[in-house]
Amino acid sequence: MMGREDWAGLASRLDIASGLFIEGQYVNARSGKTFDCLNPATDQIIAKVAQGDVADIDLAVASAQAALRDGRWRSLAPRTRASILLRLADLVEVHTQELALLETLDMGKPISDVLNIDIPEVVNTLRYFAECIDKIEGGVTATPVGTLHTITHEPLGVVGAITPWNYPLMMAVWKLAPALAAGNCVVLKPAEQAPLSCTRLAQLFVDAGGPPGVFNVVNGLGPEAGKALALHPDVAKLTFTGSTAVGKLLLGYAGQSNMKRVALETGGKSPQILMPDLYDLDAAVDRAVGGIFDNAGQVCNAGSRLLVHQSLHDEFVQRFIARAQQAYQTGDPLDPATTLGPMVSQTQRQNVQARIDQAISDGAKPVLGGLSPDTQGAGAYLQPCVFTGADNTMRIVREEVFGPVATVQAFETEEQALAMANDSDYGLAASVWTADLKTAHRMVGALQAGVVWVNCFGDGDMTQPFGGYKQSGNSRDKHKDSLLSYMQTKSAWFQLG
Ligand code: NAD
Numbered sequence: 001m002m003g004r005e006d007w008a009g010l011a012s013r014l015d016i017a018s019g020l021f022i023e024g025q026y027v028n029a030r031s032g033k034t035f036d037c038l039n040p041a042t043d044q045i046i047a048k049v050a051q052g053d054v055a056d057i058d059l060a061v062a063s064a065q066a067a068l069r070d071g072r073w074r075s076l077a078p079r080t081r082a083s084i085l086l087r088l089a090d091l092v093e094v095h096t097q098e099l100a101l102l103e104t105l106d107m108g109k110p111i112s113d114v115l116n117i118d119i120p121e122v123v124n125t126l127r128y129f130a131e132c133i134d135k136i137e138g139g140v141t142a143t144p145v146g147t148l149h150t151i152t153h154e155p156l157g158v159v160g161a162i163t164p165w166n167y168p169l170m171m172a173v174w175k176l177a178p179a180l181a182a183g184n185c186v187v188l189k190p191a192e193q194a195p196l197s198c199t200r201l202a203q204l205f206v207d208a209g210g211p212p213g214v215f216n217v218v219n220g221l222g223p224e225a226g227k228a229l230a231l232h233p234d235v236a237k238l239t240f241t242g243s244t245a246v247g248k249l250l251l252g253y254a255g256q257s258n259m260k261r262v263a264l265e266t267g268g269k270s271p272q273i274l275m276p277d278l279y280d281l282d283a284a285v286d287r288a289v290g291g292i293f294d295n296a297g298q299v300c301n302a303g304s305r306l307l308v309h310q311s312l313h314d315e316f317v318q319r320f321i322a323r324a325q326q327a328y329q330t331g332d333p334l335d336p337a338t339t340l341g342p343m344v345s346q347t348q349r350q351n352v353q354a355r356i357d358q359a360i361s362d363g364a365k366p367v368l369g370g371l372s373p374d375t376q377g378a379g380a381y382l383q384p385c386v387f388t389g390a391d392n393t394m395r396i397v398r399e400e401v402f403g404p405v406a407t408v409q410a411f412e413t414e415e416q417a418l419a420m421a422n423d424s425d426y427g428l429a430a431s432v433w434t435a436d437l438k439t440a441h442r443m444v445g446a447l448q449a450g451v452v453w454v455n456c457f458g459d460g461d462m463t464q465p466f467g468g469y470k471q472s473g474n475s476r477d478k479h480k481d482s483l484l485s486y487m488q489t490k491s492a493w494f495q496l497g
Contacts, residue, residue: 024212067213074183085130146497155183157236165191263475268428352403359396427469
């Protein structure tokens with residue numbers, strides 16, 4: 001097995017492509033500008049990345065439009081498109097080490113997480129949607145003799161994708177795979193905090209036989225390149241994963257431009273409810289800890305609100321802290337033994353620390369971390385933090401933190417637990433721990449969340465539609481239905497008589 005030294009050796013020899021990827025090749029930004037890409041574990045610059053803006057978005061959209069018009073992708077036989085996406089999945093596997101290094105150096109995620117979670121999920125997503133391509137069927141409806149009515153599904157056109165930094169490649173592929181499978185051409189604007197792996201994927205698409213211009217990547221800042229993509233009149237659909245605040249802006253940009261479709265996967269504040277009859281407290285503690293501290297809490301569905309029956313509360317807090325201390329040790333993310341990397345940036349670390357400080361001044365009690373942040377030395381590291389004594393009026397309970405910070409609140413009755421869980425602007429995910437099937441079924445029905453886990457947390461596969469209720473978004477990634485969301489139906493009524 002490879003150790004830290006092996007990964008560090010590979011990292012030192014890594015050839016990092018820093019251009020935009022338009023019309024099948026790396027190019028500089030029209031303005032010639034670049035931005036610094038930092039390794040958050042060391043605060044060192046790892047690349048100077050081309051900084052695209054309106055002009056580059058225009059170029060990339062024009063390239064995608066041209067590819068759309070001449071049919072170089074959408075007119076290929078479905079099996080041919082499928083085989084190109086399957087080859088791309090194979091190439092991702094072949095380049096696992098390189099892509100994992102890019103992800104770890106760029107956003108600080110522990111290398112073992114990238115190898116065990118991100119890359120396999122990227123490969124599965126590409127294969128799943130490739131396999132769906134020739135399973136899309138239209139319809140013929142019942143009509144009078146002498147007429148024929150067909151319903152067919154067609155690609156939308158140019159899809160703009162704007163993605164976040166917490167699972168850079170995986171979040172992008174959740175969108176790219178169905179958009180490309182459906183026959184669209186894509187312009188992707190990855191998060192500026194972690195853009196490197198997505199640009200490399202675009203090159204791999206061409207290596208797999210994908211025609212130039214079908215999948216373009218424009219790196220750049222959100223309010224410049226992202227906004228230009230969202231306002232572009234030739235973009236038919238915008239698919240977004242990121243914060244609720246930016247999601248709301250995008251809805252406005254669509255209204256100001258061409259009324260493009262806007263699919264949003266946004267923030268979360270997911271409750272994990274532990275009922276008094278749960279059958280294995282250690283299992284619940286183990287999964288609850290992972291639910292909030294994996295990926296340093298930088299997870300949209302992070303189970304940040306622990307709602308624990310009062311009969312279990314004190315015992316739970318004790319075991320939760322012990323398990324968090326044992327399981328999550330900060331370290332060099334290139335070390336396969338590291339379980340807690342840095343936050344994505346010093347800015348994000350400071351944002352999270354400010355939320356912690358606010359919670360303390362609001363009266364919440366830190367029972368793990370919080371009081372003495374480790375701000376010494378390089379790297380955007382932050383220790384896990386757990387609060388008790390918080391209530392639903394406090395910002396730490398209401399607002400998304402996007403860091404390793406949990407609150408534990410006690411409840412007395414099921415009704416109270418559900419009321420606390422649903423008292424949120426968000427509705428991405430929730431979990432319930434109970435030994436009683438009837439309780440589980442009742443609570444799943446009452447929880448306002450797009451995804452509910454029973455006696456587990458974070459489980460799922462490609463068949464699971466992923467997305468939220470309320471201000472957590474308006475669409476679903478994964479599952480074959482998401483493929484149809486990148487298509488439009490055409491009704492054709494034939495008068496045959
Ligand atoms: P963010 O909203 O700040 O940025 C997301 C993307 O939007 C980036 O590419 C950014 O450059 C771009 N952007 C920023 N301002 C823009 C603008 N004015 N116009 C167009 N684009 C703009 O979010 P983030 O900090 O990168 O990611 C964290 C957020 O993402 C959290 O809120 C998290 O919950 C959410 N998220 C949601 C899911 C989900 O599936 N629901 C998954 C992962 C992350």
